[in-house]
Amino acid sequence: MVTPPPVLLRDVSVGYGGEPVCAPVSFELAAGGAVALVGANGSGKSTVLRAVLGLLVPAAGTVEVLGRPVDERSARHRREVAGVLDDDAYFPALTVAEHLYLTARGHGVLGAHDVVAEVLDEFGLAEHARALPVTLSSGQRRRLLLAAGFVRPRSLLVLDEPEQRLDRRMRDRLAARLRDERAAGGAVLLATHDPELVAEVCDAAVHVGETVSEVVDPDEAARRIGRAVL
């Protein structure tokens, strides 16, 4: 039996109020692969990610996640797809460790305590385990949001500009963690402005543009970001 790709987009047009924000997007993301969405501010990368996560219905085209039309309400979708968007979506009254533990348990993770301890360590949050989010720095809060993605069960990880507000060491650790994710058979879809993250982690990129959205190889995507020709 052929396993369906974690993400398949065909001529997908996304936008708001009937107005598309970018040219239609088509790409396939295979298991064990990583695709970067690149493009200028406001080009539509986050909007495409929202369509993949089932948070926005495309105006046209087909979005399939794990071989089916996307449905964010289905238990299967929530078990298989972990998304970290660019918003401060944490529980303000829970400590860092409680937030991660609740997220893991809510998704039925076995051995949640061990998983949380590992991820706290990995994201440099162990010494803040008992802190409330409001007492963290903005970079530490970003780490918490990313960490919450990594305590979830998943075969597809969707990240919106994960490099934001991370220091160099954490950014490098994230790149290594994403390569591990791929090596373990997971698929990664990310929007980014970081050329190194594209070159180090991804095996394909999609340049999201106003008149053309096209698949390019990671080195070309990194060059376009570096030369600001997005």
Ligand SMILES: Nc1ncnc2c1ncn2[C@@H]1O[C@H](COP(=O)(O)OP(=O)(O)OP(=O)(O)O)[C@@H](O)[C@H]1O
């Ligand atoms: N909820 C919304 N309602 C209406 N327009 C929106 C909404 N969210 C985003 N937009 C608009 O859609 C366009 C694409 O936004 P989007 O956030 O997808 O871009 P992006 O490529 O992720 O940008 P950035 O690199 O700045 O994060 C922008 O012009 C933005 O103003």
